[in-house]
Amino acid sequence: MLELQNISKSFGGLKATQNVSVNFPEGSLNAVIGPNGAGKTTLFNQITGRLTPDSGKVMFDGQNLVGRSSLSVTRAGVVRAFQVAALFPTLTVRESLAAAVTSRRKGSWEMFGRFPSLTAEKRAEEIAEMLGMEDRLHVVSKELSHGDQKLLDIGLALALDPKVLLMDEPTAGMGPDERWRMIDKVHALWKSQNLTIVFIEHDMDIVFKIAQTIHVLCYGALLASGTADEIRANQEVIDAYLGSDHHTVRDGKEVRA
Ligand SMILES: Nc1ncnc2c1ncn2[C@@H]1O[C@H](COP(=O)(O)OP(=O)(O)O)[C@@H](O)[C@H]1O
Numbered sequence: 294m295l296e297l298q299n300i301s302k303s304f305g306g307l308k309a310t311q312n313v314s315v316n317f318p319e320g321s322l323n324a325v326i327g328p329n330g331a332g333k334t335t336l337f338n339q340i341t342g343r344l345t346p347d348s349g350k351v352m353f354d355g356q357n358l359v360g361r362s363s364l365s366v367t368r369a370g371v372v373r374a375f376q377v378a379a380l381f382p383t384l385t386v387r388e389s390l391a392a393a394v395t396s397r398r399k400g401s402w403e404m405f406g407r408f409p410s411l412t413a414e415k416r417a418e419e420i421a422e423m424l425g426m427e428d429r430l431h432v433v434s435k436e437l438s439h440g441d442q443k444l445l446d447i448g449l450a451l452a453l454d455p456k457v458l459l460m461d462e463p464t465a466g467m468g469p470d471e472r473w474r475m476i477d478k479v480h481a482l483w484k485s486q487n488l489t490i491v492f493i494e495h496d497m498d499i500v501f502k503i504a505q506t507i508h509v510l511c512y513g514a515l516l517a518s519g520t521a522d523e524i525r526a527n528q529e530v531i532d533a534y535l536g537s538d539h540h541t542v543r544d545g546k547e548v549r550a
């Protein structure tokens with residue numbers, strides 16, 4: 294359903310992604326991994342319309358998304374979690390989610406200055422429940438813990454009715470316990486919501502535990518795609534990334550010696 298065909302993007306002389314072809318089947322749970330600077334975020338930016346590939350196609354439900362605006366891509370159903378802890382810092386969880394639901398329904402990004410309808414609030418409550426945040430609906434976003442703010446970012450994406458949900462390092466900056474709580478929720482969401490999920494993640498324990506398919510980027514090129522067992526056993530991946538004394542994860546951040 295979402296298929297990248299020979300996507301390339303250079304910044305000056307730097308080939309940030311080179312001829313990357315990946316298929317994300319409907320309903321699949323995918324991880325994208327690779328060292329810092331491998332081109333993972335650049336790949337997402339080309340899917341969401343933030344960047345236009347120099348060449349290649351982003352096929353989604355039979356249409357090429359290349360050249361469309363971010364808004365148009367979102368409306369088509371490919372949505373990225375916001376990555377802004379507490380997008381509406383002074384609104385409560387309920388108000389934030391309801392505003393996003395309303396903006397989606399109006400087909401507009403203008404999320405301010407509207408009174409969410411009752412039904413938007415109902416949908417907001419459903420989303421909070423999906424994320425296990427129903428007891429925090431009344432909490433002002435900026436007062437939430439870091440982990441809950443990241444969950445709310447995912448909730449805001451869900452409010453836009455995605456078919457494909459993209460998450461760039463959803464567990465960044467979290468301690469181990471918080472990270473697992475987050476990822477368990479993402480996994481439960483995937484199981485219950487018929488979503489296609491693609492997430493970028495440095496924590497290999499998480500990736501190997503939950504991803505159906507893992508795609509490895511290295512210097513902008515796709516090194517391998519496969520199951521956890523296949524990726525663990527892939528010598529090229531071991532040499533380039535997993536090896537490795539030069540790659541560890543500490544506090545959710547990749548540390549290179
Ligand atoms: N807008 C940009 N302009 C110039 N160089 C960029 C830009 N975005 C990313 N890069 C470079 O492209 C490479 C890939 O970056 P990125 O996709 O952020 O990697 P990753 O997410 O895998 O860490 C890096 O060398 C980065 O510095």
Ligand SMILES: [Mg+2]
Pocket residue numbers: 333334335461
């Ligand atoms: Mg990145």
